[in-house]
Amino acid sequence: MKTFFIALILGIFIGATITTFYNSPESADNLISSISGNSSSSIQSRDEIVEKAKESAGKIAAKIKEGTQNLLENTKEERAELVERGREIVDSATDATIKAKIAAKLKEDSSVDAERIEILVKNRSVILSGEVSSSEETKKARDIALDIQSVIDVRSNLKIAP
Secondary structure, three states, rough: OHHHHHHHHHHHHHHHHHHHHHHHHHHHHHHHHHOOOOHHHHHHHHHHHHHHHHHHHHHHHHHHHHHHHHHHHHHHHHHHHHHHHHHHHHHHHHHHHHHHHHHHOOOHOOOOHHHEEEEEEEEEEEEEEEEEEHHHHHHHHHHHHHOOOOOOOOEEEEEOOO
């Protein structure tokens, strides 16, 4: 970011200098003639100065272009990192929502003892573990989990215990 602003300031300075030169070439001629002492060398010196100015402007333009390119590349990398973090946050929020919905549905159903069932959700895949009293309760808990929107699959590790 610093490179961009430095390049911007240099560009403004060079632009202002060139604009002043083209708007008032006499003042540039007077400056050159006072330095060199005669008018014929003044023209030669002026041409040399113009060539040096063009050369310097070219170098500065190349550095500005390089700095801008670096800034764009850094921005793309940062944007990609932010997108990845955003996806992780959305996935985590989706998993938490799924878990909460399953837990609520299990508590609503009187045929299932929700207190004995543990729910784990990762990447929209659900794992049910714990103890239930019958195979019907296992099937009911699995069906409830499958009925929740966004659930990809359900694996039941529920054990039947009296």
